[in-house]
Amino acid sequence: MIVRTDHGRVAVLTLDRPQKRNALNAELCNMLRDSVRGAVADGARALVLTGSGTSFCSGADLDDVYTADFRDAHYAMLHAVVDAPVPVVAAVNGPAIGAGTQLAIAADLRVVAPTALFGVPTAKIGLAVDPWTIRRLSVLAGNGTARALLLGCAQLDADAALACGLAERAGSGADAITWATEIAELAPLTLAYSKRVLNDIVEPVSDAAELDAAFAACWGSEDRAEGRRARQEKRRPEFRGR
Known part of the structure; x- marks a missing residue:
């Protein structure tokens, strides 16, 4: 369910669970964690994360999200992305909701397609994200935007994400790979x-x-x-x- 393709020194890791719009379950989180570590071990100088089909990641699989196994696997995966010693670019090719937004902000940089959409609707289902997610979202998007997402369950489209600083560039997956390739040549x-x-x-x-x-x-x-x-x-x- 993780497809890896190598482009020179860049490894592209694609969530490939289209029947669930790339929703995360414990198995997929573990696979992505291992794929990140494996790509770095193989010498990748930069990573690109994206989703297959029209969604980046629709969030957590609701059949799995309430279990302790999912929570542990999910946060281990996020920190594998954060702790990777190479830059990670999220190519947000569509909706990145809940756990999808968390995955996108775990990356170092975000390239957004016109169909990108961010949201953290945990208040609608009685769940919560960890303090790290709240702090990182606030640093990237601004405290006001973080409050709108977390307290008001607002959503941000691509233009709004670019305007507030949650995303750095507009573009496609190919554009993200091009940027990552440039980054991979740096020290x-x-x-x-x-x-x-x-x-x-x-x-x-x-x-x-x-x-x-x-x-x-x-x-x-x-x-x-x-x-x-x-x-x-x-x-x-x-x-x-x-």
Whole structure:
């Protein structure tokens, strides 16, 4: 139910459960978690997440959502995306509701098609999202928009998502892959370090000494020297992540 296609250094992971509009159950969450980790282990420099058909992810499968197994699998999957040491781009090709919005905001960047739609209607079904989701949504979309989504069960279309900062670009899945391909050519150590610090704004977890070491590693890396050489030689740098 997860289809992986590789485009050079970019791995595209597609939710493929069209009969349920890509709704998440525990099995699919576990598969996506393993696919993210597997793609990184195989050397992917960037990931693209998307959905098959006309939906990105219609939310949690209501046949599964009330179980402890789903909750554990769901949050393990979200944090696998957040903690991936490479940039993750969500190609939101259609509705991303509830757990779909959570998956989209777990990614680092979002590219939205005209049919994209975001919403977190947990108040309509007596459920709740974790504090991390609320904080991240507030940081990305603004506190007012987060309140509208969570307290008013409002929905955001593509234009509204772009206007408030929840999405960074308008475009198709192909556009997301193109952007991810460009990102995959950048310095991996710098990207991983920047991602960690940006994530810490939402929920500080990194050890200060580890971050200092990661920062110093960027400045002392072979990639930094390669960047300087490439500039002097007027060519594109070839970063190796060391």
